[in-house]
Amino acid sequence: MAAKKLLILPGDGIGVEVMAQVRRIIDWMARKRKIEFEITEGLIGGSSYDVHGTPLSDETLAAAMAADAVLLGAVGGPKWDDLPFDVKPERGLLKIRKEMGLFANLRPATVLEALADASTLKNEVVAGLDIMILRELTGGLYFGQPRGIDTLPDGTRKGYNTLVYTTPEIQRIGRVAFDLARKRNKKLCSVDKANVLECTVLWREEMIKLQKEEFPDVELSHMYVDNAAMQLVRNPKQFDVMVTENMFGDILSDCAAMLTGSLGMLPSASLGEADAQGRRKALYEPVHGSAPDIAGKDMANPLATIMSFAMCLRYSFDMAAEADLIENAVKNVLKGGLRTADIMQPGKAKVSTTVMGEAVVRELDKLN
Ligand code: NAI
Ligand code: MG
Numbered sequence: 226m227a228a229k230k231l232l233i234l235p236g237d238g239i240g241v242e243v244m245a246q247v248r249r250i251i252d253w254m255a256r257k258r259k260i261e262f263e264i265t266e267g268l269i270g271g272s273s274y275d276v277h278g279t280p281l282s283d284e285t286l287a288a289a290m291a292a293d294a295v296l297l298g299a300v301g302g303p304k305w306d307d308l309p310f311d312v313k314p315e316r317g318l319l320k321i322r323k324e325m326g327l328f329a330n331l332r333p334a335t336v337l338e339a340l341a342d343a344s345t346l347k348n349e350v351v352a353g354l355d356i357m358i359l360r361e362l363t364g365g366l367y368f369g370q371p372r373g374i375d376t377l378p379d380g381t382r383k384g385y386n387t388l389v390y391t392t393p394e395i396q397r398i399g400r401v402a403f404d405l406a407r408k409r410n411k412k413l414c415s416v417d418k419a420n421v422l423e424c425t426v427l428w429r430e431e432m433i434k435l436q437k438e439e440f441p442d443v444e445l446s447h448m449y450v451d452n453a454a455m456q457l458v459r460n461p462k463q464f465d466v467m468v469t470e471n472m473f474g475d476i477l478s479d480c481a482a483m484l485t486g487s488l489g490m491l492p493s494a495s496l497g498e499a500d501a502q503g504r505r506k507a508l509y510e511p512v513h514g515s516a517p518d519i520a521g522k523d524m525a526n527p528l529a530t531i532m533s534f535a536m537c538l539r540y541s542f543d544m545a546a547e548a549d550l551i552e553n554a555v556k557n558v559l560k561g562g563l564r565t566a567d568i569m570q571p572g573k574a575k576v577s578t579t580v581m582g583e584a585v586v587r588e589l590d591k592l593n
Contacts, residue, residue: 228261232292234269238515239525240298246527246582247534253586257593270300270314280317289321294541297510302517325506327495329401330360334481339559343486351484356464358481360474361398364390367471388424395431402468403440414446416453416469488513489526489567492533494540507541509533523577526565528555554588
């Protein structure tokens with residue numbers, strides 16, 4: 226089998242620290258599971274600006290386009306806050322996502338048994354929660370034309386954005402959604418606002434068509450987005466895979482993230498169009514940012530980024546067994562009582578980023 230080409234972009238702040246722990250897991254996979262990785266490391270965000278005067282160099286972008294998958298830490302920090310808009314660290318992230326054509330954003334919200342207390346919701350509502358929100362990332366209200374702020378002849382100002390999707394755009398996100406559902410529990414909920422927005426009437430029609438023609442084994446339901454927000458908080462375990470428009474997905478995925486109560490635990494994946502071999506461009510990153518308040522202190526929780534690497538194995542390399550291994554190692558380490566500061570509970574042992582990373586590797590050894 227050809228070596229897996231991985232581009233690693235630690236970024237800024239705690240991105241660097243959590244990625245160092247992921248490197249250990251990658252080394253472990255190479256040694257113990259004989260997976261051949263070809264690893265390139267690059268700069269993005271503020272650390273790229275400091276060297277190249279741009280948050281995303283052509284070199285890094287070319288490496289991303291050539292890689293089988295990109296692993297990213299986080300970007301940004303106070304050092305770069307006053308830079309012009311175009312060279313801000315966050316622009317590097319937006320640009321790489323756009324250039325790679327990453328239209329499908331996978332945001333799992335999982336409540337590990339050991340952490341059910343971290344949620345502000347009742348234990349019985351969230352314990353065992355395991356849902357996947359799929360957000361369309363390159364279309365919809367955030368990108369539709371026309372958009373802008375105009376001044377009318379009478380001096381009134383008008384601000385507007387447009388919700389637009391074409392059928393190919395709906396179909397490609399739909400296929401990713403049905404595929405995910407097929408590999409999980411064969412249940413997909415498509416979230417729209419078809420009672421008010423024509424664009425999402427089309428969305429719903431296309432999802433129904435896809436189900437009939439290509440995914441008859443997956444059960445499809447529909448829900449209006451306002452109800453979906455309520456249901457996520459009332460009884461989130463009724464869902465399995467949810468798929469939705471860009472802005473709806475932005476809001477619902479953040480809402481679902483907080484059901485877990487632990488920002489430092491949340492991974493994500495963003496996927497692009499499939500090539501002739503069925504392989505997709507892909508970028509894996511934690512949901513959290515660069516956490517300047519704790520950067521450089523060996524305090525950050527590395528588990529979100531470690532679980533992002535597990536998603537990489539699962540979705541880019543079809544290595545479900547290895548992904549499970551990592552996820553189980555994380556579960557066991559938490560069951561054993563180790564906690565970084567962000568998920569600290571009374572009576573548990575507070576540990577550093579490094580110790581948490583080491584513990585996951587030790588657990589992998591036990592499980593292997
Ligand atoms: P943040 O996610 O960096 O931090 C929010 C809070 O959560 C902080 O108190 C932080 O200490 C804590 N936290 C985050 N990740 C943690 C982890 N792994 N372990 C322990 N604690 C953790 O969001 P914030 O503060 O709004 O933004 C800080 C910088 O990060 C800004 O420059 C922002 O633009 C950037 N950012 C970058 C993102 C990315 O690279 N994808 C996403 C969000 C923000
Ligand atoms: Mg958001």
